[in-house]
Amino acid sequence: MRGVSKHLQLLRPTSSRCCSYSVNSSLVSPHYVPPETESLLNHCYRRDLPSAMHVLDSMERRGVWADSITYSELIKCCLAHGAVREGKRVHRHIFSNGYHPKTFLTNILINMYVKFNLLEEAQVLFDKMPERNVVSWTTMISAYSNAQLNDRAMRLLAFMFRDGVMPNMFTFSSVLRACERLYDLKQLHSWIMKVGLESDVFVRSALIDVYSKMGELLEALKVFREMMTGDSVVWNSIIAAFAQHSDGDEALHLYKSMRRVGFPADQSTLTSVLRACTSLSLLELGRQAHVHVLKFDQDLILNNALLDMYCKCGSLEDAKFIFNRMAKKDVISWSTMIAGLAQNGFSMEALNLFESMKVQGPKPNHITILGVLFACSHAGLVNEGWYYFRSMNNLYGIDPGREHYGCMLDLLGRAEKLDDMVKLIHEMNCEPDVVTWRTLLDACRARQNVDLATYAAKEILKLDPQDTGAYVLLSNIYAISKRWNDVAEVRRTMKKRGIRKEPGCSWIEVNKQIHAFILGDKSHPQIDEINRQLNQFICRLAGAGYVPDTNFVLQDLEGEQREDSLRYHSEKLAIVFGIMSFPKEKTIRIWKNLKICGDCHKFAKLIAELEQRHIVIRDPIRYHHFQDGVCSCGDYW
DNA sequence: GTAGGGTTAG
Structure with a gap:
């Protein structure tokens, strides 16, 4: 029996529950199950982690090991408790005595580290594996994809291919989300078609999401239309694609078809429907959607979309009502309400709300500050605007971005401070873009400063010779100063370049x-x-x-x-x-x-x-x- | 043991 136990080291632990072995005991047989296993398993099922770890201690003292299924339950138990320390201990225990467990159990450990957000530990374990199967690869790929470490995810797919491991639908649906170039996406898509995985609903929804992300809506629609079996998430993906690209009409049209074929609207559907209503300013339809939203009263994202819809449709009473009764509010809820008040002309209310956010709300982010600057800008509060702009880094650790400069330029422009605008543009930590120059141009129109306007318009046209707005604003300025020859010249240029003013x-x-x-x-x-x-x-x-x-x-x-x-x-x-x-x-x-x-x-x-x-x-x-x-x-x- | 859709500015 002593001789046998030496060989058994190679077999321990296995994925079979009925075969548990001990290495150190001289009395073991291949079918030996330590008596602790059952109680360990029971503690795990009851999610009683302290008792389970206690049993593990005693097993370690006796030098006996449980089987893979029991360990996988123990890891689940650690995950349920968010118990990183205990998880690491289980890992050490399984690998003790220089033993390498089967791929199955290592995959579970890797997954545990991924769920704990410890990607480096997961990678170390992955690198040490003597053999990696499709689950090992997919676990790592999906971990990087979720962490938006897209390069790494894509690179792993290439290594996986080189190792001769065939990706499955899990792999594709994960790696698609990490794909950033249309060329790669097309390659992945044809690979998926070749192996016949396009009919998997997870893969299909991922394809739709990625095509949509790249702005390829027609391609997304094509993938959607090829669906033979129905799936609510695939429907939601295509509706979201159009809602996010401001094609509210098509989004609502698809939503109606979805209902017609019998899929109920869930939180995700309603969020997109609200977004479509918002982009089309359909207050009445938005109100109808609100009735369905009541079913999902606790859904934060959905409530945020509802709040935004009421703000953007100009119904501030409804927006305030929603905001006040939301049980949970995040930085998006606060930012939406602040910007909503500011855009609707209630700047002081917006600033007051920002003050209460500082006291009782979440930490403001760069978008919150944009709402605040917008409020200052539209109320002509130059000093307050400068205060918030200059303090955003100190108070919230946010560096001003192009948009913040844009708000400040807007504020200065409204306050007729053209010189300060030019100074701020030179101070910017990023290159001025079309929007920057347009803000200056717009301010020049109001102040009738033709020379500066001409300069700004030329800067815009340098960046984008097709910019209709620049031509129109420039021609407006000439018109106001009654320089009709210049107006005609601008018009001629527009005609020559095939640019038409968008009709009001x-x-x-x-x-x-x-x-x-x-x-x-x-x-x-x-x-x-x-x-x-x-x-x-x-x-x-x-x-x-x-x-x-x-x-x-x-x-x-x-x-x-x-x-x-x-x-x-x-x-x-x-x-x-x-x-x-x-x-x-x-x-x-x-x-x-x-x-x-x-x-x-x-x-x-x-x-x-x-x-x-x-x-x-x-x-x-x-x-x-x-x-x-x-x-x-x-x-x- | 590995995979899904939704919210804020411009």
């Missing part, structure tokens, strides 16, 4: 239908009635002192003609249509693709007073709440 467009939701108004477009069925009422309003407002502000006309027109081109701006048509369609107590909500012009802003203020209406207009940057003759932006936008 406004949308309004009436009876679950979206009505679009485009400057000069007469296709709306009620356009004649709208124009008739618009003219009446303009006459009545003229009695109240409304004079069209022709500074906002871009063409070289004279007198009455100039007023006419302002008269039919899309937001004026949408406002009149809103007044015609809704009772007085209902808020008129409009969203548009371009910033509102000064004349329409004045018109909206006066008509809100005349008609006793609450009008909310969302432009690409912010919101205007018009009521009783004033706007929440304080005429500062």
Whole structure:
């Protein structure tokens, strides 16, 4: 029997429960099961880690070992308790006496380290393995992919291939998420097709996610459409893809199809649906989604999406209600609410909320600070803006990024501090980009500083010769200074380069239908009635002192003609249509693709007073709440 | 023993 025990070292421990061995005991037989094994296993099943470790101690003292299944249960028990120290002890115990366990058990140990976020320990163990199977490789690949160490994950796949181990659906669905280049993705995709793994729903959803991440939505849709069997996560992936790329229409369309084929909406679906509503400003549809959200009351991500939807649809009352009753709030909830208040013109409330966040909320991040700077910028709080900007590094350890500089430039621009803007641009720790120069250009327009504007516009066009915004802003500035020859020159260049100005467009939701108004477009069925009422309003407002502000006309027109081109701006048509369609107590909500012009802003203020209406207009940057003759932006936008 | 979808700024 002594001779046998020497050979048994090579067999211990095995994956079979009925074969447990001892190396050191001279009385063992190949079928010897230490009496402690059963109680060890029972403690593990009951997740009683202290008792289990106690039994392990006594086994170690007696020099007996349990089988692999028992160890795997013990490791599960450590994981359930988050017990790193005990996990490491089990590892040492299994490897004691220079023994190497079977691949199966080593994989479990590697997985334990991965779950404990100890990737280096996992890698050391992986490197020492005499033989690695597909699970060993996949565990490591997925660990690196989850940690966003994408290079490492991709490299491991190459080594795995070199070692002749065939990836399976687990491997592909993990490594796909680490893929960053379209070329690699195409290669992976064809490999997946070759081995016939594209029908696996995990692989399919990963393919959709990665194509979406790379902006290849048509390819993502193709992968989705090839699905024969249904799967709710695959549906959610494709809906999220379109919602994240601001194609709310397609996202909602897919959502309806998903419901039609019988898949219920879960948290993830609803989050994407809310995001789609947000991008389309569909408050009423968002409210309907809210009813379903109530089923998932505790879901933080979903509540954040709901909060954002109400903020972006300009319904601050609802947003505040949601925010106040959220049981759990994270940095995203706070940042959303702060930015939401700021964008809707409630800057002081935004700053007050930031102060309470400092006291009772999570640590602010770089996005929170953007909301704070935005609030300062839109309230003209230059000193406060400088304070938050200069202290963000000291207080929160956040270095200002391009966006923070952008907010500060915006703030300085609104406060007519063009020189300070130029100074700050030179101070930036990163290269100015198109957005930086556009902020300067925009400020020059308001201050009518033609020379600086020309400089800024040329910088933009150096970076992007196709930038429509630069041409339009430049031509606006020339128009304001009545330099019509220069306006014509800009127009000629635009024409030559095939660049067209995006037409002003406004949308309004009436009876679950979206009505679009485009400057000069007469296709709306009620356009004649709208124009008739618009003219009446303009006459009545003229009695109240409304004079069209022709500074906002871009063409070289004279007198009455100039007023006419302002008269039919899309937001004026949408406002009149809103007044015609809704009772007085209902808020008129409009969203548009371009910033509102000064004349329409004045018109909206006066008509809100005349008609006793609450009008909310969302432009690409912010919101205007018009009521009783004033706007929440304080005429500062 | 290894794999999935959703939220904040611009």
